[in-house]
Amino acid sequence: MKGSISTPKLPEFQLCTGCRACNDICPKRAIVIKTDKYGFFYPEIDENICIKCGKCEMTCPIQSPPKFVNEIREAYLGRNKNEDVVFQSSSGGAFSAIISAWKADSVCGVRWDGFKAVNDIGRTSDEIQKFSKSKYILSNTNNIYIRAAEELKLGKKIVFSGTPCQVAAFKNIIGDNNNVLFIDIVCHGAPSSLFLEMHLKELEAKKGKKLKQWTFRDKTKIDGKISSRSARIDYLDGTWEHFEINQDAFLQMYYNRIAYRESCGNCIFAKPDRISDITICDAHHIEELYPDMSVEKGASAILIHSKKGEEVLPEIKKRMIFYKVDYDWAVEHNKQLIEPTSLHPKTNLFYQAIDSGIEFEKAVSMATHRSLFERAIGFIKRKI
Numbered sequence: 001m002k003g004s005i006s007t008p009k010l011p012e013f014q015l016c017t018g019c020r021a022c023n024d025i026c027p028k029r030a031i032v033i034k035t036d037k038y039g040f041f042y043p044e045i046d047e048n049i050c051i052k053c054g055k056c057e058m059t060c061p062i063q064s065p066p067k068f069v070n071e072i073r074e075a076y077l078g079r080n081k082n083e084d085v086v087f088q089s090s091s092g093g094a095f096s097a098i099i100s101a102w103k104a105d106s107v108c109g110v111r112w113d114g115f116k117a118v119n120d121i122g123r124t125s126d127e128i129q130k131f132s133k134s135k136y137i138l139s140n141t142n143n144i145y146i147r148a149a150e151e152l153k154l155g156k157k158i159v160f161s162g163t164p165c166q167v168a169a170f171k172n173i174i175g176d177n178n179n180v181l182f183i184d185i186v187c188h189g190a191p192s193s194l195f196l197e198m199h200l201k202e203l204e205a206k207k208g209k210k211l212k213q214w215t216f217r218d219k220t221k222i223d224g225k226i227s228s229r230s231a232r233i234d235y236l237d238g239t240w241e242h243f244e245i246n247q248d249a250f251l252q253m254y255y256n257r258i259a260y261r262e263s264c265g266n267c268i269f270a271k272p273d274r275i276s277d278i279t280i281c282d283a284h285h286i287e288e289l290y291p292d293m294s295v296e297k298g299a300s301a302i303l304i305h306s307k308k309g310e311e312v313l314p315e316i317k318k319r320m321i322f323y324k325v326d327y328d329w330a331v332e333h334n335k336q337l338i339e340p341t342s343l344h345p346k347t348n349l350f351y352q353a354i355d356s357g358i359e360f361e362k363a364v365s366m367a368t369h370r371s372l373f374e375r376a377i378g379f380i381k382r383k384i
C-alpha cells in the first residue's frame with residue numbers, strides 16, 4: 001500500500017504495534033504518541049497540522065509491510081564459544097557473535113533505562129554490552145529510526161536489531177541498504193513496562209530495600225540447574241536474589257501471556273518467512289539433535305535469509321560452535337516462527353482487577369488461577 005493524498009490511515013489500536021515509526025517520519029510533527037492507561041503507545045494525528053503526504057502510512061510496518069527476504073533459507077543451531085558471553089546473553093550468545101562478525105561501527109539494540117526498555121545506539125563495547133539479555137517488555141523506540149538513519153548518512157556500517165515490527169519499520173525508512181545488517185528477534189510479544197514497574201514497586205515495599213536492577217533469564221545455577229524462566233534482582237545495598245517462575249508474579253504474568261499488546265496476538269511477522277537478513281531465537285529442542293546442548297544452558301538458532309547474512313557466516317563460525325540444520329526443522333520447533341501468540345483469555349479479568357485497585361501480585365494470581373473444571377478440560381485437551 002502506498003501513501004495517499006487523503007487523510008492518512010494508520011492501523012486500529014488492535015493492530016498497531018506501538019513501534020512509533022510514524023512519529024519519527026512525520027515531516028510536520030503532526031503525530032503525537034499517546035500512552036493508554038495500561039502503558040501502551042498509540043499515535044494520534046493532528047489533522048490541522050497534517051499535510052497528507054502519506055509518509056506515515058508508507059513507513060508503518062502494518063500498513064506497508066516490507067517484502068520477505070527469500071534469497072537464502074538456511075538454519076544453524078549452537079552457542080557462543082565464549083562461556084562468559086553465553087552467561088550474559090539470553091540464549092546462546094548469537095547476537096554478540098553476529099555483531100562482531102559484521103564488524104559494525106554502530107549497533108542498534110535495546111537497553112534498560114531504569115525499569116523501562118529503550119532502543120539506543122551503541123558504539124563502544126560497554127554501550128553494546130547493555131543490549132545483551134532480553135528485556136521482556138515492549139521498548140520505547142525513542143527516535144531510533146531517525147538516529148540510525150543519521151549513522152548511515154555518516155557512512156557508518158550498522159547493525160539494526162529489534163522485534164520484527166521495529167526492523168520492518170526501519171526497513172521501510174531506509175530500504176535494503178548494504179551498510180545495514182538487519183537482525184530480527186523472534187518475538188511472541190510482551191506487556192508494557194508499566195506492569196513491571198508496578199511489580200517492582202510492590203517488591204521494593206515488601207522487601208523494604210531499594211532495587212537497582214532487574215534482569216530476565218538469570219543463568220545462575222540453582223541446585224546445579226539453570227532455568228530459562230528466571231530473573232535476578234540486584235538491590236542498592238549490594239545484595240541480590242534469583243527468582244524462578246513459581247516465585248515471581250511478573251514472570252508468571254509474562255510466561256502466561258497476560259496483558260500483552262493486542263497486536264502481538266495478531267502479529268503479521270510470526271511466520272517462517274522473515275523481513276531481515278538474519279533472525280535469531282532460542283534453539284528449542286536442540287537436545288534432540290545435540291544432547292549436550294539445551295536452551296537452559298544457552299542455545300541459539302540463527303536463520304539466514306539473504307546473501308548479506310550469508311557473507312558473515314564464516315566469521316560467525318569462528319565465534320560459535322554451531323551446526324547446520326534443516327530450516328523447516330528449526331521452524332517446526334519454534335512456535336513463534338509459525339503463528340502469533342495466543343493471548344491469555346483472562347487478560348480482561350487482570351485489567352479489571354488492576355482498574356479496581358487490586359495489587360499487581362493478586363491480580364496476576366486471579367488471572368492465572370484455574371478452577372477444577374478448567375484444569376480437567378486442560379488435562380483432557382493435552383491427552384487428545
Ligand SMILES: Cc1cc2nc3c(=O)[nH]c(=O)nc-3n(C[C@H](O)[C@H](O)[C@H](O)COP(=O)(O)OP(=O)(O)OC[C@H]3O[C@@H](n4cnc5c(N)ncnc54)[C@H](O)[C@@H]3O)c2cc1C
Pocket residue numbers: 088089090091092093094095096108109110111117131132133134135136137138139161162163185186187188189190280281282283300334336
Ligand atoms: C519481547 C521478546 C520476546 C521474545 N520471544 C521469543 C520467543 O517467543 N521465542 C524465541 O525463541 N525467542 C524469543 N525472543 C528472543 C530471545 O529471548 C533472545 O533475545 C534471542 O534469542 C537473542 O539471544 P542471544 O543470546 O543471541 O542475544 P542477547 O545478547 O541476549 O541479545 C538480546 C537481543 O535482544 C534485543 N532486545 C532485548 N530486549 C528487547 C526488546 N524489549 N525489544 C526488542 N529487542 C530487544 C537486544 O537489543 C539484543 O539484540 C524474544 C525476545 C524478546 C525481546
Ligand code: SF4
Pocket residue numbers: 008025026027028029030031045049050051052053054055056057
Ligand atoms: S500524512 Fe504526512 S504530515 Fe500527515 S501525519 Fe502522516 S506523515 Fe505527518
Ligand code: SF4
Pocket residue numbers: 010011015016017018019020021022023042043059060061062063169
Ligand atoms: S508506525 Fe507503528 S506506531 Fe505508527 S501506526 Fe504503524 S504500527 Fe502503530
Ligand code: SF4
Pocket residue numbers: 017163164165166187188189190261263264265267268269270
Ligand atoms: S509480537 Fe509482533 S507485534 Fe508484538 S512486539 Fe513482537 S513483532 Fe511486534
